[in-house]
Each structure stands twice: as C-alpha cells, then as structure tokens.
Amino acid sequence: MDVRNCKQCGRMFNYMGSSLCPNCAASLEEKFQEVKKYIYDNPSANISQVAEEMDVTTQQLKKWVREERLAFSDSSLVGLNCESCGALIKTGRFCEKCKKDLGNALSDTIKKPEVQSNPFADRKKSGKDKMHFLDR
Numbered sequence: 001m002d003v004r005n006c007k008q009c010g011r012m013f014n015y016m017g018s019s020l021c022p023n024c025a026a027s028l029e030e031k032f033q034e035v036k037k038y039i040y041d042n043p044s045a046n047i048s049q050v051a052e053e054m055d056v057t058t059q060q061l062k063k064w065v066r067e068e069r070l071a072f073s074d075s076s077l078v079g080l081n082c083e084s085c086g087a088l089i090k091t092g093r094f095c096e097k098c099k100k101d102l103g104n105a106l107s108d109t110i111k112k113p114e115v116q117s118n119p120f121a122d123r124k125k126s127g128k129d130k131m132h133f134l135d136r
C-alpha cells in the first residue's frame with residue numbers, strides 16, 4: 001500500500017495517482033466546475049479576473065489549461081508558452097508545430113515539404129471570449 005501526504009491539507013491517504021487526498025481532490029473538482037460555470041457565464045473574463053473572482057490561483061488555472069480541461073480562446077491575447085519553443089498557445093503543453101515535430105520524431109524520418117504557415121489562420125474563428133472550457 002502506498003501512503004502519502006496530501007499536498008493540500010497534509011493528511012495521509014492511500015495514493016491512487018493523485019497528489020491530493022480524496023477530500024481535497026473532490027473540493028478541487030467542485031472548484032473546477034464553479035470556474036467552468038463562471039467562464040461560461042463570463043466569456044470575456046481573463047485569467048487574472050477568473051482567479052480573483054473564483055479565489056483560485058492563476059497557477060491552478062494554468063494547470064487546468066495544461067491538462068487541456070480549460071483553454072484560452074483563439075482571440076485571446078493571453079495564453080501559455082509552448083514548453084518546447086515558447087510560442088504562445090491556448091491549451092495543452094506544446095504548440096502545433098512542436099506537437100508535429102515530436103510526432104514526426106517518433107513515427108517517421110521522411111522529410112515532408114514544409115507547409116507555409118498562414119499567420120491569419122488562427123484568427124478565422126472570431127470568439128469574443130477570452131477563455132472557454134473543454135468538456136472532457
């Protein structure tokens with residue numbers, strides 16, 4: 001049996017893949033649902049506004065974004081940096097290019113012709129919202 005201390009409240013619990021005890025995990029999940037609802041009701045809220053209104057840290061919000069549970073909208077000027085090249089991304093850990101590079105490195109070594117990236121391609125979806133949620 002793997003017993004650990006909860007990162008949030010420090011209590012011992014049976015480790016099941018989460019660094020939080022069942023109690024804290026449940027209240028964090030509850031918080032996520034509240035945040036999700038808040039973002040739904042306030043589509044123009046930015047991350048610091050959401051953090052302030054919902055009493056969560058921007059770190060926690062970004063963690064949810066990294067986990068692809070939340071995402072910044074395409075029109076948002078705020079985002080995260082790709083962990084590989086630092087490009088601005090809206091959700092996850094890597095930009096599309098690095099995702100592709102990582103995929104290519106794993107799968108094939110054949111050079112594909114470079115696709116010219118269109119700087120306006122990302123703007124075709126005109127959302128006013130700064131954040132939205134991914135229902136998974």
Ligand SMILES: [Zn+2]
Nearest residue numbers: 006009021024
């Ligand atoms: Zn706890």
Ligand SMILES: [Zn+2]
Nearest residue numbers: 082085095098
């Ligand atoms: Zn990248």
